[in-house]
Amino acid sequence: MNLIVCVKQVPNPEIPPSKFRIDSEAKRTIPPEGIAPVINPYDERAVELALRLKEKHGGKIMVVTLGDDVSGNVVKHALSMGADDGVVLTDPAFEGSDSFGIAYILTRAIQKIGSYDLILCGRQAADWDEGLVGSIIAENLSLPLMTLVVAIERIDKELKMKRVTLEGHQIFTLPIPSVVTVSQEVGRPRLPSGWGIISATKKKLPVWNAKDIGADLSQIGAKGARKRVMKLFLPERERRCEMVQGETAVEAAIKLAEKLREAGTI
């Protein structure tokens, strides 16, 4: 099977809120010092799911990312996990694109790659948390879509998929080719192997610009954006926390129960 996985580089989402900074003038985040950006965790799970499919049914995995020069690192991460090939899409004309522009650029790149049985994306990116790109790619290509997928199996010419719901799960079948968005319940992605890291580091990634993919410039960049951020700010979320203390854990527990009773919450 030929699989395409779309991945994105994001600021490490595990950074504590105290280290999170924004530039409200420029309406963007300030990268935390000394903490490197990572592959979007949802996309990493899409890579993991693609690898499981490849192990079972054979085939090749092509990883695509859109970003700056550094974002090749997230493609290399996917390669070190076991993906076969990758491409980086970068062009000043791409900057400022919204989710529709990003999905359009990825769609053009996928069309250039040409042959695929399944396209996998993370359910959302841990930066803007939109959850749009996978669905838009499917619509752009008029392909069947399944969201929040956690397991896939090929049966003849169809794909049997498990998707998570709030109350449990569902099993669907989709034709080939299709698009899926992958949810975190796939589980922990595998760690890159030593050999994987070595060969990924050596690999030279092709870089495609707007012209290479034949992008219509009116669809991309800040000019092509259908929406824009008017304001970016940090939420007021601090409550005044009353610390309940005691000489021992037992004493603290008793005090806490009493406090809750006084507050009328129990």
Added chain:
Amino acid sequence: MTIFRGLLVCGEVVDGNITTITRELLNIGRKLRDALHQPLSTLLIGEKIEERAQEVISLGADKVYMVNGPIFMESSPDLYVGIITEVCKQMAPSIILFGHTEMGREVAPRLAVRLNSVVTMDCTDLSINPETKQLLQSKPVYGGNAIAIWISESKDPQIVTLRPRASMPAEPDVSRKGEMIPLGINIDHSMIKSKLLETVKEEVRGIKLEDAKVIIAGGGGIGGIEGFKSLEELAKVLRGTIGVTRVPCDEGWMPISLEIGQTGHIVTPNLYIAIGISGAPQHMAGCASSKCIVAINRDPEAQIFKEADFGVVGDYRQILPTLIEKCKDLIR
């Protein structure tokens, strides 16, 4: 050229009842209607929805569009998207509102492409700029670390999904009058590409998380499946239920159906006791609107203490047995 006008709430009916998020959408929809002076409509799809249409009018809708039939989002999302697209093409509303539910998440992005318009997902507030009449779409980003206010660049209709519990539900007023309009939509079954084989609902023990008045939530600090026994005991005493963060799901200690947070359940209990939870914004997104938050954590520096009303620093293994006994004693 199409002139887009009016607000359309895509309502949801579950087990014959209007869902809470639909009432929340109608509440915020009324606010937007008053600011824009445009009619507020609601779309209902499914079986026996006539009975619910009157209720939707009492909650503030001027018009209710009804697509009758055994059409369910869960079993055929493709068909559902197709029908809503047709309705929106006919109605040409300027703003389309969904809940950020399984339905909204599925339909809104695809609808935006099909209508060649724009969408903002998971908004927590919507308002109208009094001067420009633009729809201001507030949405948590970076896992809840920041809030962005988005505006659309003149691409009508503007589509949004609203996070559950972000708005108060509309209160009914039975004297309200409105119009009920059945719609005939050609259902083209060839648009169904994904076929449902099976739906599995995990049995909910006790109370549903969204309805719970008390939630005892555990995170990575619980350390294993064994530890949750004492949380369950406390939940039993306080007549509450159990919730979890991502880590216990990833580790396989607890089922993912109990996950609270940005990608799980959104809850607003009277009492939320967070045990062994660091307080990552992705989790807090699901519980920050709880009336009272109690944090029990070994790390005095944990973020959760900044967002709780009461905090105890310590090992839950030593605190919980006494807390359970004392609570039993106090609420007897």
